[in-house]
Amino acid sequence: MDKIKILVTDDHPMVLEGMQTMLSQISFVAITGLARNAYEAMELIKANSPHIVITDISMPEISGIELTEKIRKEYPEVKVIAMSTFNERSYISRMVQNGASGYILKSAGREEIEEAILTVQEGKLYMSIDLQMNQQEQQEISKTPLLTSREKEVLLLIAEGYTNPQIAAKLFVSPYTVDSHRKNLLTKFxxxxxxGLIKLAAKHGLV
Amino acid sequence: MDKIKILVTDDHPMVLEGMQTMLSQISFVAITGLARNAYEAMELIKANSPHIVITDISMPEISGIELTEKIRKEYPEVKVIAMSTFNERSYISRMVQNGASGYILKSAGREEIEEAILTVQEGKLYMSIDLQMNQQEQQEISKTPLLTSREKEVLLLIAEGYTNPQIAAKLFVSPYTVDSHRKNLLTKFxxxxxxGLIKLAAKHGLV
DNA sequence: TGATCAATCCCTGTTTCGGGGGATTTTTCT
DNA sequence: AGAAAAATCCCCCGAAACAGGGATTGATCA
Structure with a gap:
């Protein structure tokens, strides 16, 4: 029986060590590499072709989200399990959209990691039980309005404290236009x- | 020569494992306990009287900040090293105010943890090099305005999207009063x- | 090729905000 | 008891935001 080959990516050595220890306690798992960033991860995938990559979401330079995207494209057979802290839950939807097969919290214990690996290896989607709860909150989070690029631009400038006329000057458009975008933002949110606009935007990580 | 007794507190098993592995590589350190929350930590301190407690900042129920406060009061001889992720830096000042002797990031390697322990054990203050940089940003973060309770109250309601008249009605005061508070908030921030007000308030974790 | 959507621009009101003053009463702390 | 800070209230005015319409141009896509 072959062991499941796993690669772990995280910029925190502590988490990396912790994962190593926990994974080494699982009999059917073989650790094929520990990467500190997305670059290392891609190299190690190439070299060791793991079955599953467990990756942190928030990493400097290239985020776990982007890494997942890359893996999907270049190594579609490799499954990705995303890992985050409790207060980064808002990325779940984006992660799943990008092709992640599982989502666990850093607060997960050995049992849960084991279960996640097995579930994902079977081709199923694994979601931490801690994330499944709270449908209401879930919905709210996934309810991030789809903004057009121009709207995002305007939103950022509004958050910076610029007024409509100031934004209009910056973008070389009419104040009326900016006002329209602003209204659309209010409607969408x-x-x-x-x-209220800025509060929600901040909540959704847009500012 | 006595080993330095260390207790680690973190709600993430992964980090706990990681710390254990890293600390076990340091010759002059003895791990006297691993706690998953502040309650466990306090018990283990009582039982094992460690020299140093390394604690995560953001934990459910009782935060690392509150834990530090408790330790200061009940066991003033025990040193505390705070641990956080990069994006929680804003707590540094509050942590130090509450009596923490050191501050490291979860991205710290074995060498840095070693140095932190030694420095703190000598009675000095240890600050991760990653935190020392960027004085400007540091200042900005610690520059959280001191708000009165009424101002905080008004700020929250503003963030909720209420207008001055609406807030006035809620607080049973004159709209003029609310306007005054609002103006003071603008000045203070x-x-x-x-x-801009809401953006900064969100940045400082006030909304 | 027609429909849809993004982005642009325009108008008219009403309300709220932001900046500038000043003032009085409580609370809090020394 | 007295000072200092917090909380309250008041006024004016111009600028901005909000709410409600409507309209035109391109691009994209079924």
């Missing part, structure tokens, strides 16, 4: 003033 | 409109 379903709020009725700037305060 | 040194911004000139609601957008």
């Amino acid at each position: 379903d709020v009725n003033n700037t305060a | 040194d911004v000139n409109n609601t957008a």
Whole structure:
């Protein structure tokens, strides 16, 4: 019986060590590499062709989200399990969209990691039980409005504290245009003033 | 020669494992306990009287900040090293105020942890080199304005999207009063409109 | 090729905000 | 008891935001 080959990517040595220890306690797992960033990860995938890559989401330079995307493209047979802290849950939807097969929290214990690996290896989707709860919150998070590029641009400038006329000057468009974008933002976020807008935008990590 | 007794507190098993592995590689260190939360930590301190407690900052129920406070009061001889992820740096000042002797990032390697332990054990303050940089940013972060309770109250309601008149109605005061508070908030945060206000407030974790 | 959507621009109101003043009463702490 | 800070209230004015319409140009795509 072949062991499942696993590669772990995280920029925190501590987490890397912890994963190593935990994974070494699982009999059917073989660690084929530990990467500190996406570059190392890609190299190690090439060299060792693991079955599963467990990757942190927030990493400097290339994020886990982008890494997942790369892996999907270049090594579609490799499964990806995303890993994050509790307060980064908002990335779940984006991660799954990008082709992640599983999602665990860094607070996961050995049992859960084991289960995640088995589930994913079977071709199924694994979601940490801690993430499944709270449908309401889940919905809210995934309910990030789809903004056009121009709207995002305007939103950022609004968050910086610029007024419509100032933004118009920066973007070389009419203040009326900026006002339209602003109104659309208010509608899309379903709020009725700037305060609510910025709060939600911040919540969704857009500012 | 006595070993330095260390207790580690973190709600992520992975980090706990990682720390254990790393600490076990340091000759002059003895791990006296691993706690998953502040309660366990306090018990283990009582039982094993460690020299140094390395604690995560963001933990459910009782945060590392509160834990530090407790330790300061009940066991003033025990040193505390705070541990956080890069994006939680804003807690540094509060941590140091509460009596932490050191501050490291979870991305720290074995060498840095070793150095932190030695420095703290000598009674000095240890700051991760990654945190020392960027004085400007540091200042900005510690520059969280001191708000009065009423101002905080108003700020929250503004962030919720309520207008001055609505807030006034909620607090049973005159709209003029709310306006005054709002103006004071703008002054204290040194911004000139609601957008900038909410953005900064979110940055400082106030909303 | 028609439909849809993004991006642009325009108008008219009303309301709120932001900046500038000043003032009084509580609370809090020394 | 007295100072300092917090909380309250008041006024004016111009600028901005909000709400409600509508319209035109391109690009994209079924």
